[in-house]
Amino acid sequence: MADSRDYPWLKVTFMLILVQWTLALALPSGESAWLKYVAIALFAIWLPLEFLPFWHLKRYGEVPEGADYMSTTRVVERGIYAIVRHPQFVAWLFFSAGWMLITQHWASTLAGVAALTTELLNIRDADKVCMRDLGPDYARYRERVPLMNVAAGLWRKFGPGHTPVHG
Numbered sequence: 001m002a003d004s005r006d007y008p009w010l011k012v013t014f015m016l017i018l019v020q021w022t023l024a025l026a027l028p029s030g031e032s033a034w035l036k037y038v039a040i041a042l043f044a045i046w047l048p049l050e051f052l053p054f055w056h057l058k059r060y061g062e063v064p065e066g067a068d069y070m071s072t073t074r075v076v077e078r079g080i081y082a083i084v085r086h087p088q089f090v091a092w093l094f095f096s097a098g099w100m101l102i103t104q105h106w107a108s109t110l111a112g113v114a115a116l117t118t119e120l121l122n123i124r125d126a127d128k129v130c131m132r133d134l135g136p137d138y139a140r141y142r143e144r145v146p147l148m149n150v151a152a153g154l155w156r157k158f159g160p161g162h163t164p165v166h167g
Contacts, residue, residue, distance in 0.1 A: 006129045009118040016115035017092065020099040023108045030104020039101035042094040045150065049091035052080040075130075075137045082145060083153030085130070089123045090148045123148055 029036070054069050056079040061072030080087045093116055100112035127147065130138045146152045 007122055007125050009121040009125070013092065013115055013118040013122055016111050016118065017096055019111040020096060020108050020115065023105065023111065024099055024103050027103055027105050027108070029102055032104060035101040035104060039098040042098035042101070046091045046094040046098065048080060049087040049094065053088050056080055075134050075141045077141055077145070082157050084150055085142065085145050085147050086123050086126045089119060089126055090150065092119050
């Protein structure tokens with residue numbers, strides 16, 4: 001079972017994103033409208049990646065009674081987990097990039113690049129934890145589902161020749 005020691009970069013990431021939010025409130029937003037539209041698109045991608053896992057893990061992950069949604073006892077390959085392996089961590093990549101595009105300020109970009117870097121470390125750590133805790137089933141899942149490439153995951157799930165995953 002994973003604990004905070006498995007994710008040494010998690011608190012740093014959240015602090016950096018908090019810095020981005022603070023800067024977004026304190027600084028005027030950037031002048032490029034099209035960058036703001038891209039940011040809105042990134043936030044729209046962030047929403048399902050962030051919130052669907054609460055439901056999918058609890059419903060399909062055989063979570064013990066009274067445990068939190070992350071305490072799965074089996075690999076979940078349905079829904080958002082058929083698209084990317086760590087959707088909530090990937091969501092924060094989109095979220096942080098969105099704030100950089102909203103503010104269009106060097107300080108927010110600096111905090112955002114640092115947040116993106118630590119988030120990539122969190123994704124790496126999450127994959128190690130899942131391999132340790134879920135074993136061979138997770139190894140097979142890794143062969144089928146991309147780590148964080150949402151476009152590739154959507155193509156594999158819905159593109160020509162896709163095979164529905166039921167597990």
